[in-house]
Amino acid sequence: MYRTHNCGELNIKNLTAKVQLSGWVHKIRNKGFIIWVDLRDRYGSTQLIFDQDRTSESLINKAKTIGREFVISIKGSVIERKSKNPNISTGEIEILVSELNILNKSLTPPFTIEDESDGGEELRMKYRYLDIRRKPIKENLIFRHKVTQEVRNYLTNINFVEVETPYLIKSTPEGARDFIVPSRMNNGEFYALPQSPQTFKQLLMVAGMDKYFQIVKCFRDEDLRADRQPEFTQIDCEMSFVTQQDVLNTFEGLVRHLFLKIKNIKLNKFDVISYDDAIKKYGTDKPDLRYAMNFIELNEIAKNRDFNVFNNAELIVGFLIKGGNEFTRKDIDNYIDWVKQPQIGAGGLIYLRIQDDGVLKSSVDKFYNQNDLEKWVKAFDGNKGDLIFILSGESEKVRTQLGALRVHVADNLKLAKADTFYPLWVVDFPLLEWDEESESFHAMHHPFTSPKKEQIDLISTNPESVKAQAYDLVLNGNEIGGGSIRIHDKNIQKQMFDCLGFTKEEAEKQFGFLMNAFEYGAPPHGGIAFGLDRLVAVMQGNEIIRDFIAFPKNNSGRDIMIDSPSTVSDEQLKELNLKNIK
């Protein structure tokens, strides 16, 4: 036996108890005649004491040989501490050690095992098994487990069945790039790892499973951005005989449950906003609504003066910053420089101060008198002390630019509180988007998304105008889930593949099995998928998903702890009839 208790559970009620504990040596304070050791495990930390009045010399000498992160097992009795620590549950007691067993030694760790570590990102990843010993990372992994448990319990209680779909599937080149897996038994052929279980969950609906979910790994061979991983986890869900509203209700219920049960936060009923409105009001389809600063368009009132920048613009649009008149001239210059940088690409930034004395002061005072500017203020519902930022230009671009500026201002003003949560549904996405490069339509969501019923005929005549029965769940500026009602009619699915430029043969080769299934009684169905890595990060007010993944990969897709990917033996390649040609 290695322990009678863990390192987090003893307290003043256990006084005089004979106990055995095991764990890691977190800290040692050696005063010569007294040695204190903080013994740590997953559950907490307990103070051990060796003291020359009460501990044998040989035991004290043995205690002197142990170092940080040694694994030890001790026996002793629970005594009351002289100087108590009210911050931890074990802070009123300590263990007077009578027996010490060193289970394993440790080299000095390459970084400190503390909440704030001195280890850089690379070092922490290489020694991830030490990084996870740190409380924040450990707690993140436990939090992730709690979320998945609650997801499973909630969905199981409302009759969802978790079904495992295969990982060795078939490559479908559209969309992101697949990881492929050579098949030794089927020469020259390959499996692909799933980018999502999309077609399988639809087949499960055809199979009558009615309500499906799965927490499942998905794979995309993309050039990685800072917040992307080649393998990531989805909460994947699908339901039969449902309308869009049924899906929204079900998963709003799930998210509200998670927040209530795990974080004790009661969320309000989620707002619903159309894609078009989101773009118009916030310049993005994933607006962060923890702060307002919604867009106001000024075409009607700001044109037809001598200011040609506005006169020539397709759109004049801005937002108001409460109390923004406090910005210094330098602050504003910084914002002007910021919007002009190539990543943002605005030509300039117009501002209007509503001074505390009520006087309006703008960067376009030459062209607009106080009377003109009063109208602007009225449009923005401005008050003394506020500031208005305005951009102008081509509509789509200027909205994106202003959307980025809105987030940037909010970041600087720390308007987005980590402990505030503002979820909303964005609905009515366009079905298709035009891809300049390939000069063809792409599915905005995926090729199985159903158009709005009343717009089906427009697919052939005016495809760009067609809206989809697609929806995203946005939380604090992050898309944490997305889904759609699917096409369940074989003919509409064919029309969709047509519209996306699939030849009949391509559609047949890649999705023939799904089209076939649609011949045998496919029910109306729809679903959603949540990005689990992001969901748990956002729930904890954190933006770094890597901190919520036990063994993440770096930006080159490498696991630097195990040093993978790596070369394989010639024999392995030969068995697969493959040759590296570079």
Added chain:
Amino acid sequence: MYRTHNCGELNIKNLTAKVQLSGWVHKIRNKGFIIWVDLRDRYGSTQLIFDQDRTSESLINKAKTIGREFVISIKGSVIERKSKNPNISTGEIEILVSELNILNKSLTPPFTIEDESDGGEELRMKYRYLDIRRKPIKENLIFRHKVTQEVRNYLTNINFVEVETPYLIKSTPEGARDFIVPSRMNNGEFYALPQSPQTFKQLLMVAGMDKYFQIVKCFRDEDLRADRQPEFTQIDCEMSFVTQQDVLNTFEGLVRHLFLKIKNIKLNKFDVISYDDAIKKYGTDKPDLRYAMNFIELNEIAKNRDFNVFNNAELIVGFLIKGGNEFTRKDIDNYIDWVKQPQIGAGGLIYLRIQDDGVLKSSVDKFYNQNDLEKWVKAFDGNKGDLIFILSGESEKVRTQLGALRVHVADNLKLAKADTFYPLWVVDFPLLEWDEESESFHAMHHPFTSPKKEQIDLISTNPESVKAQAYDLVLNGNEIGGGSIRIHDKNIQKQMFDCLGFTKEEAEKQFGFLMNAFEYGAPPHGGIAFGLDRLVAVMQGNEIIRDFIAFPKNNSGRDIMIDSPSTVSDEQLKELNLKNIK
């Protein structure tokens, strides 16, 4: 909206209710003036009625256009049935339909959607989405879900944390063959899909996670036997600061919980038997103890007569079949032929009948008198009407042969009841086994398994004699779980790699990260992994794991529904710098 109720929930209490149902047309009985339709969904079946006295002509005509497996939605009122069906929960009512909406048509399915289908294996796999509509397969998937939910709840309640380990890992050529995944971003390098998360769960113990589990897909590129899949699911578990007995107690608790909670079966405390005893008594390390027929060795009493087959044999061993004297001469001849077939390879089979009149009759009466045979009977504790089968030869072979015969006899006599469950722990496995082909030692479990503490020194002097702290959980003749206490000492791990013939470089390249981790305070730890596919099949008294996998592959590793694996485009291979050389 598509439904107010599902097809399994209406009963006599709902009489007169206006309802809406959706589902699949399971059966149609058309009497001309009355049409009955069985409407089916995941939850059950409800009878619909169209009747010319109460239904409009146009609705009757519409009803006549629907066929088997059409998806329909109906409105109507709940009425009492004339001829009730006591076998289903909805059997007392039917729905008088007032509105019928055909949601999707269906071709005639290639096999019947009934409990006993007329579809062959290939056809059922090609149309798996129709096969899953059949109740037995659907119920198997739901059963599987229930088991995984209970596993997760049980383990979570006792402080286990589910942690996701990566799927894109590193190829380690020993053991089974890896599936490999070319990395586009790291040219010439490959990931491997995990055969198990073994090293990662050990790293999680080094990381202080204390109690880990994961229900996780694993991959092995093996030539498939009938009951193997290239991807399979494990319940993977690991604990720190535990002895072997702690692990056995924990997971005996889990399995007992599963049977009690899901099947309402209270299992007895599990037997524990050593590997050596299992081989000696049953000729296998996974004995089915639903029946006895344990082996009795006869060397002491059957040698030293004129029968040279026995005199020259290393081992004479047999088992007794209660009531086996009822076997005809032909039955026994069939068994003799059976043991002589090349797959079994015995030279012959000796039998001894204890006739109902007490006379002993054997196939070796020439060499043994009644007095001799009485001693045999005594050794087997035989009674009138019993039969004894005896084999002889080289110990290891003869035990295997007799073990196979024992199972074969039990099969023929139907001694293994599908609803009886006899779990047992097999412990004290050998650490190593000698591989004739490679003329080297292999790890019987895996290279991370700890030898018995008191035998560590024998690794260098007498490796074959060393027993491991390894254990299997056997249920009804199936190995459903296996695990071990791991090595946590870097030097012993090195010694083990040595003994397995790893060079220092190979050990470093493949497992350097684990050896490194052992430098930083690895706790004592151990664990177990259950094969989920087999576990759920065995729990349901079924041997065909494919019936418990939503989308299984066939014996060539193909998914014949989606037709995978398949060729990929030249561009895809080019991006990976790979070329097919055959």
